[in-house]
Amino acid sequence: xxxxxxTVKKTTxxxxxxxxxxxSSLNGNVYIHSTSNNTIISVADERGNxxxxxxxxxxxxxxxxxxxxxxxxxxxxxxxxKATDLGLKSVKIIVNGIGQGKDTAIRSIIATGxxxxxxxxxxxxxxxGCKPPKKPR
Numbered sequence: 001x002x003x004x005x006x007t008v009k010k011t012t013x014x015x016x017x018x019x020x021x022x023x024s025s026l027n028g029n030v031y032i033h034s035t036s037n038n039t040i041i042s043v044a045d046e047r048g049n050x051x052x053x054x055x056x057x058x059x060x061x062x063x064x065x066x067x068x069x070x071x072x073x074x075x076x077x078x079x080x081x082k083a084t085d086l087g088l089k090s091v092k093i094i095v096n097g098i099g100q101g102k103d104t105a106i107r108s109i110i111a112t113g114x115x116x117x118x119x120x121x122x123x124x125x126x127x128x129g130c131k132p133p134k135k136p137r
Contacts (some may be wrong), residue, residue: 007098026089030109032079034099039072041105043083043091052082057099073108080112089111090115096122 025046033040040055056071059078065071080088090112095102110116 011036022087028088028091028092029077030084030091032076032093032095032097032102033086034072034095034097034102034105036067036099039075039097039099039101039105041079043070043079043088045088046107051086051088052079054082055078061131066127069101071103072099073104075101076105076108077112080109080114084112084114088114090117091120092116092120094122098123118136 005098027046027047028051029044029048030087031042033042033045038056040053042053043051056066056068056075059075061068061069061071080091083112086096091109093109093116096107
């Protein structure tokens with residue numbers, strides 16, 4: 001009885017080192033999406049490519065603490081810190097949503113010292129609203 005030898009091949013994987021990005025332009029857009037449960041901040045360059053992002057949940061808050069204005073302010077500071085390290089100098093802020101954290105997120109963006117050129121509210125507004133319920137008989 002001959003025993004078959006098992007050959008095990010070792011696979012080596014090469015890890016690619018991340019290159020530090022440098023922005024081609026110093027301007028960008030900050031998108032604040034504020035819902036009743038979370039606040040998401042995305043920083044993009046002029047072409048629309050996302051440079052960095054943060055949310056109330058990604059910085060460590062869970063449950064009902066994610067919807068607080070304080071968590072939104074910390075998320076905005078974290079997202080802009082990553083973007084300013086890459087060379088971002090001035091931004092246009094675009095706000096979307098009805099959540100509590102949008103005002104605090106705007107204030108914390110201004111407090112980071114970055115130049116804010118424009119502030120736009122892109123929250124959708126219904127023109128006529130939903131159809132009302134039927135009258136009871």
